[in-house]
Amino acid sequence: xxxxxxxxxxxxxxxxxxxxxxxxxxxxxxxxxxxxxxxxxxxxxxxxxxxxxxxxxxxxxxxxxxxxxxxxxxxxxxxxxxxxxxxxxxxxxxxxxxxxxxxxxxxxxxxxxxxxxxxxxxxxxxxxxxxxxxxxxxxxxxxxxxxxxxxxxxxxxxxxxxxxxxxxxxxxxxxxxxxxxxxxxxxxxxxxxxxxxxxxxxxxxxxxxxxxxxxxxxxxxxxxxxxxxxxxxxxx
Amino acid sequence: xxxxxxxxxxxxxxxxxxxxxxxxxxxxxxxxxxxxxxxxxxxxxxxxxxxxxxxxxxxxxxxxxxxxxxxxxxxxxxxxxxxxxxxxxxxxxxxxxxxxxxxxxxxxxxxxxxxxxxxxxxxxxxxxxxxxxxxxxxxxxxxxxxxxxxxxxxxxxxxxxxxxxxxxxxxxxxxxxxxxxxxxxxxxxxxxxxxxxxxxxxxxxxxxxxxxxxxxxxxxxxxxxxxxxxxxxxxxxxxxxxxxxxxxxxxxxxxxxxxxxxxxxxxxxxxxxxxxxxxxxxxxxxxxxxxxxxxxxxxxxxxxxxxxxxxxxxxxxxxxxxxxxxxxxxxxxxxxxxxxxxxxxxxxxxxxxxxxxxxxxxxxxxxxxxxxxxxxxxxxxxxxxxxxxxxxxxxxxxxxxxxxxxxxxxxxxxxxxxxxxxxxxxxxxxxxxxxxxxxxxxxxxxxxxxxxxxxxxxxxxxxxxxxxxxxxxxxxxxxxxxxxxxxxxxxxxxxxxxxxxxxxxxxxxxxxxxxxxxxxxxxxxxxxxxxxxxxxxxxxxxxxxxxxxxxxxxxxxxxxxxxxxxxxxxxxxxxxxxxxxxxxx
Numbered sequence: 001x002x003x004x005x006x007x008x009x010x011x012x013x014x015x016x017x018x019x020x021x022x023x024x025x026x027x028x029x030x031x032x033x034x035x036x037x038x039x040x041x042x043x044x045x046x047x048x049x050x051x052x053x054x055x056x057x058x059x060x061x062x063x064x065x066x067x068x069x070x071x072x073x074x075x076x077x078x079x080x081x082x083x084x085x086x087x088x089x090x091x092x093x094x095x096x097x098x099x100x101x102x103x104x105x106x107x108x109x110x111x112x113x114x115x116x117x118x119x120x121x122x123x124x125x126x127x128x129x130x131x132x133x134x135x136x137x138x139x140x141x142x143x144x145x146x147x148x149x150x151x152x153x154x155x156x157x158x159x160x161x162x163x164x165x166x167x168x169x170x171x172x173x174x175x176x177x178x179x180x181x182x183x184x185x186x187x188x189x190x191x192x193x194x195x196x197x198x199x200x201x202x203x204x205x206x207x208x209x210x211x212x213x214x215x216x217x218x219x220x221x222x223x224x225x226x227x228x229x230x231x232x233x234x235x236x
Numbered sequence: 237x238x239x240x241x242x243x244x245x246x247x248x249x250x251x252x253x254x255x256x257x258x259x260x261x262x263x264x265x266x267x268x269x270x271x272x273x274x275x276x277x278x279x280x281x282x283x284x285x286x287x288x289x290x291x292x293x294x295x296x297x298x299x300x301x302x303x304x305x306x307x308x309x310x311x312x313x314x315x316x317x318x319x320x321x322x323x324x325x326x327x328x329x330x331x332x333x334x335x336x337x338x339x340x341x342x343x344x345x346x347x348x349x350x351x352x353x354x355x356x357x358x359x360x361x362x363x364x365x366x367x368x369x370x371x372x373x374x375x376x377x378x379x380x381x382x383x384x385x386x387x388x389x390x391x392x393x394x395x396x397x398x399x400x401x402x403x404x405x406x407x408x409x410x411x412x413x414x415x416x417x418x419x420x421x422x423x424x425x426x427x428x429x430x431x432x433x434x435x436x437x438x439x440x441x442x443x444x445x446x447x448x449x450x451x452x453x454x455x456x457x458x459x460x461x462x463x464x465x466x467x468x469x470x471x472x473x474x475x476x477x478x479x480x481x482x483x484x485x486x487x488x489x490x491x492x493x494x495x496x497x498x499x500x501x502x503x504x505x506x507x508x509x510x511x512x513x514x515x516x517x518x519x520x521x522x523x524x525x526x527x528x529x530x531x532x533x534x535x536x537x538x539x540x541x542x543x544x545x546x547x548x549x550x551x552x553x554x555x556x557x558x559x560x561x562x563x564x565x566x567x568x569x570x571x572x573x574x575x576x577x578x579x580x581x582x583x584x585x586x587x588x589x590x591x592x593x594x595x596x597x598x599x600x601x602x603x604x605x606x607x608x609x610x611x612x613x614x615x616x617x618x619x620x621x622x623x624x625x626x627x628x629x630x631x632x633x634x635x636x637x638x639x640x641x642x643x644x645x646x647x648x649x650x651x652x653x654x655x656x657x658x659x660x661x662x663x664x665x666x667x668x669x670x671x672x673x674x675x676x677x678x679x680x681x682x683x684x685x686x687x688x689x690x691x692x693x694x695x696x697x698x699x700x701x702x703x704x705x706x707x708x709x710x711x712x713x714x715x716x717x718x719x720x721x722x723x724x725x726x727x728x729x730x731x732x733x734x735x736x737x738x739x740x741x742x743x744x745x746x747x748x749x750x751x752x753x754x755x756x757x758x759x760x761x762x763x764x765x766x767x768x769x770x771x772x773x774x775x776x777x778x779x780x781x782x783x784x785x786x787x788x789x790x791x792x793x794x795x796x797x798x799x800x801x802x803x804x805x806x807x808x809x810x811x812x813x814x815x816x817x818x819x820x821x
Contacts, residue, residue: 046462
């Protein structure tokens with residue numbers, strides 16, 4: 001880091017001019033990996049944007065009826081458990097499962113942010129614990145997603161190519177987009193565990209633990225994408 | 237300079253491979269990766285060249301080729317287009333020139349993540365193998381290459397009757413998806429290297445224009461390729477598991493297919509959101525290379541450097557909002573046509589700025605007609621030609637009658653086929669001495685140039701006329717002696733024969749180039765460190781060819797831009813970037 005880093009109150013034009021007239025690095029104090037992750041995320045954003053825009057286009061033009069998300073994604077609270085009866089009959093609650101899933105994923109972003117903080121305090125134990133916690137929350141999310149998929153596939157007989165409730169594109173887009181996001185989460189879990197293991201082994205002791213922040217960037221991105229998927233698939 | 241930042245690369249040791257395999261095959265050295273990309277791209281380009289011969293022979297002499305029926309013709313069209321646009325031009329300009337030029341011109345030791353860079357090449361090789369494996373498969377199975385046209389429009393792409401609708405298209409889409417993965421790995425490296433790993437004194441506004449072109453083109457690639465990736469995934473799902481993303485309810489060969497409710501137009505939007513920036517992914521590096529070549533070989537600073545940079549940036553941004561001009565006849569809303577025609581014509585402004593600046597660079601310059609310069613000049617001419625026909629096609633009202641005729645074929649071959657290839661040739665003739673330490677043979681180079689340059693005009697000029705008389709593109713038979721002899725005027729037939737003969741000659745002339753590359757590598761005249769008297773950093777490496785790591789202990793320090801030619805008070809007519817400024821100046 002040099003002394004020229006980001007004086008607070010200059011205009012965007014001055015700042016841009018300074019970036020352009022500086023040698024070696026355009027973004028001062030930003031490690032290569034972090035710059036590269038940001039650029040990768042820009043590219044990945046376009047992948048998800050294309051998926052979601054395609055979904056919106058087809059959903060608006062498809063002729064068969066689209067299933068009501070409040071019903072399709074409702075989770076029934078069982079009326080009995082271990083032989084004890086609570087209610088007269090099971091109660092379907094709209095968006096219950098997805099609310100829990102979203103809560104889990106958002107919480108994982110919280111633990112990730114704490115891990116980044118621990119990294120800059122050079123608290124390796126804290127980093128490892130919090131990253132593993134993040135990975136566990138991520139796995140919980142994927143597990144619940146598997147549950148949701150199997151419910152749709154087995155109980156509702158929705159598949160990527162068919163949907164007894166109307167437009168087949170509902171199943172196609174739902175499985176494709178949530179599946180692609182689920183792959184991102186799963187890859188993120190693997191990435192988190194590898195980095196946590198390497199932090200524990202002392203691979204990054206000579207650095208500023210930027211790697212934790214870089215992993216965090218990816219994780220927060222996957223989380224942010226989920227917000228859009230949630231809004232467009234479950235609330236629309 | 238305001239800062240005294242120490243480049244990170246000076247502080248970390250470079251990984252030196254010990255084995256032959258690590259040095260030359262699984263190499264992490266950007267120069268070796270550049271050569272690997274270049275050789276693979278040229279090899280696959282030769283396949284596409286042979287395919288174009290087959291098509292031309294069929295058009296001029298129908299029935300001459302046994303076993304080259306309509307199906308094979310359509311497959312050849314598809315593979316020729318896809319290979320040339322993606323696996324040759326994109327891979328060569330970004331994979332080969334990008335890898336070679338970016339670290340050397342920025343004064344870096346290597347790309348920022350050499351291992352990822354190496355992976356990029358090997359994944360690219362996998363995509364090429366997956367693309368071409370269809371030809372050996374053709375011999376033993378009934379798998380055929382897809383014949384959907386390089387635009388792969390559904391629903392015909394995956395409907396029975398189109399060649400390769402069963403497995404050829406699957407191989408093609410899988411290969412494209414893998415190519416995009418490879419490109420992303422390379423592209424992230426180029427951008428990060430340019431942004432964060434330049435040497436002392438190398439500000440963004442001192443970078444050679446080649447680096448600028450590659451930089452913005454890579455950015456475009458990272459933004460545009462996702463659209464192709466997404467459409468490839470969706471079409472694979474349509475084909476393999478029976479979703480209906482792009483497939484409407486459809487009757488094929490008397491049978492109602494299982495599909496219903498999909499959006500064929502959506503594919504076209506996704507495809508062209510990739511496809512149009514792709515033109516500039518190919519053109520911008522070519523612009524950059526040509527700017528540098530013209531400046532060096534005309535011994536004069538590039539005219540309007542800042543304007544050149546901003547023109548590249550402006551073209552990059554504009555290229556993202558013009559895609560639907562490829563779809564005027566696709567049935568979209570007419571108001572869209574109005575919008576996209578306007579944005580398309582606006583692109584002519586920054587492009588014209590570049591052409592004027594090249595011309596003004598040449599104005600009263602000390603022009604040396606070396607082989608790279610000949611190619612650079614021919615690029616400018618060809619690009620103007622192709623650009624002007626682009627103005628015709630950008631207007632809805634002129635585009636509609638000209639759509640899907642040979643006029644379109646002539647236009648895009650001129651502007652994004654021939655022009656970038658000329659820039660690539662120019663670049664190879666220019667950088668070969670630095671890459672190998674030997675000069676390419678000048679006489680053979682000049683013969684190659686005249687055959688290529690004049691030959692391409694002989695091929696593509698008549699096609700404009702064919703388009704005006706209404707000869708449609710992609711048709712198997714457009715000539716006398718075919719099934720529909722009276723449909724076209726006789727002049728179209730004679731021109732087809734003329735074009736075919738020219739195409740065969742130009743194709744064969746490329747063998748001269750390959751001979752030159754191979755022969756000069758062993759027997760060529762030894763090159764000095766800086767044979768052209770250029771200023772940019774790649775000519776200032778301590779060794780020629782540059783060793784692994786490019787520089788000595790200390791990276792070079794840059795004191796000026798790359799275009800100081802004919803500066804008073806210096807012994808030579810050029811002042812390289814790492815020569816300090818004099819106190820008085």
